[in-house]
Amino acid sequence: MNFTVSKNKFYAALQNVAHAISPNSPLPVLKGIKINANEPDNLILTASNNDLAIQTSLSNEQDKDLNLTIEEGGAVVIDAKYLLDIVHKIDGDTLHMEIIDGALTMVKGQNAQYRINGMKADTYPTIDLSKPADAITTKADQLAEIIDETAFAASDQETRPVLTGVNFTLHDGVLECTATDSYRLAKKTIPFASDLTFRVTIPAKSLNEVKAIMLQEADKDIEIAQNTKKAQFSNGTVLLQTRLLDGGYPDTDRLIPREFHHTLTIRRSTLLSALDRCIFKSDNMTVNRLQCSQDDVIFSNGSQEIGDFQQSLMEEGTKFEGDPIDISFSGAYVQQAARALKGDTIEICFSGPMKPFILKDPANDTILQLALPVRTYN
């Protein structure tokens, strides 16, 4: 292996694939990025962990500023941490990379030169990156919106693994994306022109990586191919493959209340700044209380030992309809839900003090956020 390439282009590509590296991987070779140099002018970079694999392909044809010259093809695996550091810090605009002995690899800039002990490419596990047959295509900004609005609500506990993902269900031209950790739920429903039918649960972590590396250009087409084992996201240059979560995803529709007896309409900014002011935590959790009547809306929180906070939310833009209600909930959950709703106004619909309640943007019916109340002993 022996090639020269634009330092900045190579660094950007390495940063993308490095998202698949688990720094604590028990298999040393998986801490590395596999570099394949294929004559005449194609570099393939691969990184993976148990859950996902990311591969990117670089060629002069795709990117005229790449300035790739391959003098000799070959492959090597180099620890991602060192490789990123080296390519970031080396001097000059172009770098030269060359295997000098076995897996000992030289990386040369203008005056600076590194030699790093790599790992032989044939020790890297074989990853099946074949493309599943069923594929849909969406725009990058639409997929980014789905991920923003749902992925945060997935569980971060491994007790029920299937809840650490976002469920994508496509049927009859409707795509439903649902995430829940069983204390709150986010659901995005959009019309989707496709004859396909599928129901897959994609790890939220993988979706966050998709967002971090593939969705910068709003208008770009993203292809999502999936079968019962895996899903593949591709934007033409970067391919991200993730395993799916096994196990039946719960039927969440029955959890969502359909009838509401109390509705609070409030500016999103009013709610978010009041939530931000709640600094008193008990047991690492901020429990907030909302006492709503048509005369006043009192938002409060407190801890016996430290102190308490209260604020009236009855200001311009606030309106409450229905009988008075007194309800307590986790501030962090409502804060994340309110952040995920992007409109100026939020509608919070209650069925009763111990029933799930929903938050929605009255101007956007594709997204629904649900939270459970918390029992308190006031």
Add this chain to the structure above:
Amino acid sequence: MNFTVSKNKFYAALQNVAHAISPNSPLPVLKGIKINANEPDNLILTASNNDLAIQTSLSNEQDKDLNLTIEEGGAVVIDAKYLLDIVHKIDGDTLHMEIIDGALTMVKGQNAQYRINGMKADTYPTIDLSKPADAITTKADQLAEIIDETAFAASDQETRPVLTGVNFTLHDGVLECTATDSYRLAKKTIPFASDLTFRVTIPAKSLNEVKAIMLQEADKDIEIAQNTKKAQFSNGTVLLQTRLLDGGYPDTDRLIPREFHHTLTIRRSTLLSALDRCIFKSDNMTVNRLQCSQDDVIFSNGSQEIGDFQQSLMEEGTKFEGDPIDISFSGAYVQQAARALKGDTIEICFSGPMKPFILKDPANDTILQLALPVRTYN
């Protein structure tokens, strides 16, 4: 206690005194800031730990935008973490603070209102903030320069406590400020018009706090008063008192070599970027090697397991005089020393491969940086 005050002014003053809080203080009252409201219009804020105390005084006379109104004098101590959070997050431009019962204190903004369990002011330890008789005055920018150039070289190990400070010695109109952790040394020597003679060692941590909170305005006078027990820094509004470090400070002059046989002149930027490129560490320490001759200056580092790096420093601005020398040293120490020298060019003067060497700015003879070589087995 009952007063109203400008929220932003109050917050800035709290941030300053909070620098004296040790979050892990075993005495709960020392996690708090003591607020004294003195009629007619003076607030005094105090915070302290074992090593230092910071006090600031606020009055309408000193600051016309303070908008302080004291309806009732009094005092209370409030946990700094909560108080800063509350004052930062409360709404409105003015806040109202009032003891409502014992040490339960209300903090009120426009719509938001907090009640926090404070601590009674009489439980706060008495701190002697009387001013020592011997005082000198310096400009803020001069003191900032001294701290920047020396404090980093103090030890962070408590094995020899006196080395965790910067020694200030004033005699015969010369001020010498010295810091060393016994592996490297920084020494600032400036003429100082004063008849006083003293030799005190001030904790480097305290000096860094002085820099953080008192030296923003370059031209401001800073008074430093000291006796054998303590030093007090004052800029007119903030007073910082620090204990001194006991024990004789070592005589460092005999460590500084006076004769050199090899001199490397190099651009500061060339040296710093080469040091930044040294990424291979053994035992958490980056050992660098410099092989100098009149033909070439090779800078390198390496680790048997991971790899190695090398770069020629022989570029414009580099000049070596004397017989060839091959010397190894801690990259981090030389990096900090080179950063503390602000000129464009650095002169590194060597006496021999196992002798201390010094770094200096040829355009500024007030500051000298010394480092010890590291023995290697190449």
